[in-house]
Amino acid sequence: MAVEIENLGQKLYEPLLIQMRELHEAVQRGAAGRVWLLEHDPVYTAGRATPKEDLHEGIVPIERGGQITYHGPGQLTVYPIVPLPKRDLRDWLKRIEIFGVRIANAFGLEAEPSVDGTGVFANGRKFASIGVHVKRWVNMHGIGINVSVDSAAWQLVRPCGLSPDIMTDLSTAAGRPIAMQEVIDAATASVSVLVDADDPL
Numbered sequence: 001m002a003v004e005i006e007n008l009g010q011k012l013y014e015p016l017l018i019q020m021r022e023l024h025e026a027v028q029r030g031a032a033g034r035v036w037l038l039e040h041d042p043v044y045t046a047g048r049a050t051p052k053e054d055l056h057e058g059i060v061p062i063e064r065g066g067q068i069t070y071h072g073p074g075q076l077t078v079y080p081i082v083p084l085p086k087r088d089l090r091d092w093l094k095r096i097e098i099f100g101v102r103i104a105n106a107f108g109l110e111a112e113p114s115v116d117g118t119g120v121f122a123n124g125r126k127f128a129s130i131g132v133h134v135k136r137w138v139n140m141h142g143i144g145i146n147v148s149v150d151s152a153a154w155q156l157v158r159p160c161g162l163s164p165d166i167m168t169d170l171s172t173a174a175g176r177p178i179a180m181q182e183v184i185d186a187a188t189a190s191v192s193v194l195v196d197a198d199d200p201l
Contacts, residue, residue, distance in 0.1 A: 003082055003195045005188055008038040013045070013060060013071060023081045024140040033082030033138070035191055037184055040071035044157055047131045054158065064141040066118050066131035067161045074149040074169070076183050079142040085197035087137050093130065095193050096143050098201055100128040102193065103145060106186035107174045118160050125168035129160055147171060147183045 008016075016038070027033050044059045047066035054068055055061065071077055078099070084092050097113035100120035104111035104127065111122045120128040120143075128145045146169035154164035171178045193199045 003033050003035055003080075003191065005035045005037065005191060007184060008036055010039045010041065010073065013040050013043040016040070017060075017062065020079060020081060020140055024135070024138060027081055027083065027138045028136045033080070033195070035082065035194065036077075036079040037187060038077055038079075039073055039075060039180070040077055042070070042072040042153065044068055044070055049161075059157075062141070063133045064131035065133070066129070067159075068157045069129045069131065069144060069159055070149075070153045070157065071144055072149065072153055074147055074180070076145045076147055076180060076187060077142065078145065078187055079140065080191075080194045081140050082138070082195055084134065084137045084139060085195060085199075089134060091201075092132070092134065092139065094201060095199075096130050096132065099187075099190050099193050100130070100143055100145060102190040103128075103183060103186045104170065104173070106189070107170060107178060107182075109170070109173050122168070122170075122173040125173070126159075126162070126166050127168050127170055127173055145170070145183060145187070147178055147180055 046059050046061045046068045047064045050067045101111045109122045119126045130143045132141045148171040149169045154167045
């Protein structure tokens with residue numbers, strides 16, 4: 001299935017969230033899906049599984065699964081607002097995981113998904129976090145891929161309920177600076193797994 005891929009640059013989270021919800025509703029009504037690539041201004045968001053005691057002031061509660069995560073400069077956030085290739089939630093999470101793995105592979109990194117479907121790891125540390133919301137078999141939210149992120153941002157929360165020390169980024173894992181455009185190119189080349197039911201997983 002062909003899909004439009006849009007590079008939105010750097011965006012504030014809450015106005016973008018409104019636009020994403022509007023597009024999600026439109027795709028449910030038959031509009032074409034889109035894959036958004038962007039960086040956010042710094043923000044913490046909390047998924048539905050976040051314990052109440054972790055919901056501090058300034059954290060934005062949203063409808064995706066998972067717990068608290070960080071979005072900010074140096075992280076490529078990918079929002080596939082698309083119909084699921086197959087009406088199977090496990091298949092969908094696997095596709096997003098493989099998307100993250102393929103991006104890491106593009107930089108010579110071995111990567112593996114987490115056991116609970118919430119992220120992707122390289123060298124034993126987490127460089128990508130997954131959280132989605134599916135309604136009428138249309139997805140919103142997606143995956144945040146840390147390219148070159150200030151590690152101090154993670155120290156204020158328990159990302160996905162884990163120690164902040166588990167977090168890393170592609171540049172650290174690869175042992176060299178990786179430019180955002182390189183990761184945008186790798187993500188664009190890997191989008192087929194998110195939209196093509198026949199893509200070999």
